[in-house]
Amino acid sequence: MRCLIVAAGRGSRLASRAEPKPLVPLLGLPLLERVVRTAREAGVTECCVVTGHRGEEVRRFLAGLSSRLGVPIRTVDHPGWEAGNGSSVLAGRPCVGEGPFLLLMADHLMDPAIPQALVRAAEEGALAEGEGADLLLAVDTRLDNPAVDPADVTRVRLRGERILAIGKGLEGADGYDTGAFLCGPGLFAALEEALAAGEGSLSAAVQRLAARGRARALDLRRAIGDEAWWVDVDDEAAFRRAEALLLERLRAKANDGPVSRWLNRPLSIRLTRRLAAWPLTPNQLSVAVFLLSVLAAWLLARPGYAALAAGGLLAQAASVLDGCDGELARLRHQRSDFGGWLDAVLDRYADALLLGGLAWHAYRWDGAGEAALLWGFAAVAGSFVLSYTADKYDGLMRARVTGTGWRLGRDLRVLLVAAGALLHLPLGALALTALLMNAEVLRRILVARRAAAGAGAKA
Structure with missing residues (x-):
């Protein structure tokens, strides 16, 4: 037409x-x-x-x-x-x-x-x-x-x-x-x-x-x-009304977790408002945020509290900025399947590096020994499986399930990494991340099983 x-x-x-x-x-x-x-x-x-x-x-x-x-x-x-x-x-x-x-x-x-x-x-x-x-x-x-x-x-x-x-x-x-x-x-x-x-x-x-x-x-x-x-x-x-309306529309993302909704998103929208005037594409921003996460992981793995705390702060800053690429894409009508896929791939690498850096710090510099490696592995595994199931679970929630409006994801685990680094409790942060992520995977399995059983009964 x-x-x-x-x-x-x-x-x-x-x-x-x-x-x-x-x-x-x-x-x-x-x-x-x-x-x-x-x-x-x-x-x-x-x-x-x-x-x-x-x-x-x-x-x-x-x-x-x-x-x-x-x-x-x-x-x-x-x-x-x-x-x-x-x-x-x-x-x-x-x-x-x-x-x-x-x-x-x-x-x-x-x-x-x-x-x-x-x-x-x-x-x-x-x-x-x-x-x-x-x-x-x-x-x-x-x-x-x-x-x-x-x-x-x-x-x-x-x-x-x-x-x-x-x-x-x-x-x-x-x-x-x-x-x-x-x-x-x-x-x-x-x-x-x-x-x-x-x-x-x-x-x-x-x-x-x-x-x-x-x-x-x-x-x-x-x-x-x-x-x-x-x-x-x-x-x-x-x-001015148009500008406010377009920015407010960026808040309406149904699969935001609690940290994104109440902490990251209000900050990222303010940053996106400034970034919109820059000659920067959403994919370029995704790569820049990933590189910031790499730097944060390197600092987390270094000896001493100063490097650990700096790594935690950078990790949380990267988590806030991670919302800007998608916001920029929606704001400029530049959304693409490749952009969403690239962002997801880089996020998985960033998760592994951040949790790995924190585990290495606990193992090498805090003397946590094998416990750091075990909790680190459990945290990475839970995070990856949680991310892998996210799209299918979100689709299930939209199609069959109502009344469960909360969601755990990357926003929470990066905040746990940052909090563990700032409080100098890397092992505790790894253990809590592992428990929460794997518990959420188990919860999703149970919700999906009940939904599938309900659909079978109706058929």
């Missing part, structure tokens, strides 16, 4: 920034790039961007972005962009043809699930002739959405799925226009009518379609749920 993106306006309320509005960077990515990446995640195969104000700069940026992403991006220069965003949509008509297409705005950031839902609707025939529609608008019916500016948002009045009215300041509204549309060729005829009447806004064309019963709403609450997010980055206040 093709996607038409409107990036032609002046953006006067963000004019204090040096860049054209579509190129204003937000947490490391220009607004327009975020929209293009979102469209790509929704399954779009080709983008068409309508440019206007400072269009040459925007088109030059898009040429490079197309090469980097491997996504065809065509551009349309629209000299008459000041006539309104409806005229900009009409200017993109040659680019998208007559088939259904997505329509997005360069300053509306959103959950990729929103355009994905519109694409699914197209596949299900939402724009079919006859009883179908010429336009399907993603509507947010959460009237208390804190990311929305009530004074500026475009409101929508509905009757079931039908749009009855649309506009700013609309009384008795049932939802908000998110700036994401699924469109058919009938939209262009409505745009031509609106422009001929001196109305250049997209909303004017939507209102005409609504009057004919040809404009429908996709209720995001029903289609996706309350977790679907979006924000219109119109001014500095909205820019």
Whole structure:
């Protein structure tokens, strides 16, 4: 499916920034790039961007972005962009043809699930002739959405799925226009009518379609749920809301352990906010964090309390930073299967080195003897088996098990290593890690066995 993106306006309320509005960077990515990446995640195969104000700069940026992403991006220069965003949509008509297409705005950031839902609707025939529609608008019916500016948002009045009215300041509204549309060729005829009447806004064309019963709403609450997010980055206040919203989304990782949730994640998000502006890829950060863990393990294995304590502090610092690579990948739309796999492999090596360094210190310098080697082996074995079972166990929890919301993992064992080093109790830390990790493995086996038995009984 093709996607038409409107990036032609002046953006006067963000004019204090040096860049054209579509190129204003937000947490490391220009607004327009975020929209293009979102469209790509929704399954779009080709983008068409309508440019206007400072269009040459925007088109030059898009040429490079197309090469980097491997996504065809065509551009349309629209000299008459000041006539309104409806005229900009009409200017993109040659680019998208007559088939259904997505329509997005360069300053509306959103959950990729929103355009994905519109694409699914197209596949299900939402724009079919006859009883179908010429336009399907993603509507947010959460009237208390804190990311929305009530004074500026475009409101929508509905009757079931039908749009009855649309506009700013609309009384008795049932939802908000998110700036994401699924469109058919009938939209262009409505745009031509609106422009001929001196109305250049997209909303004017939507209102005409609504009057004919040809404009429908996709209720995001029903289609996706309350977790679907979006924000219109119109001014500095909205820019700050968007930044806060994107960072807050990084906290929502279901498989975080207690240490990650309450200690590591709040710190790593602050670091990620700073790292987002650096020319650093998530995979490069994964390697850097691993090297920091190697240094920590070397210090743990050295004689003396100073080296031991320094190694413990570095191990915990690496544990905090270990969350930044994934956060950076999610924040920049750079998640990949390889990146997740690489991070997991490096984490396993880091675990072995940290526990091995602590065991060596207890054996060689604290005189713990064979007990250090035995507890060290048990800690490494338990940690590895726990990590090996993590993906399958998490899938089981999502599919069959409820009411068990706690999870032990790498965040806890690295904290135990750090605490044992700082308290100069390496043997105690190894023993506690071994007991906890292997006990958690046993617990998972029992939970999985009960779940499998329950599934068999239902069958």
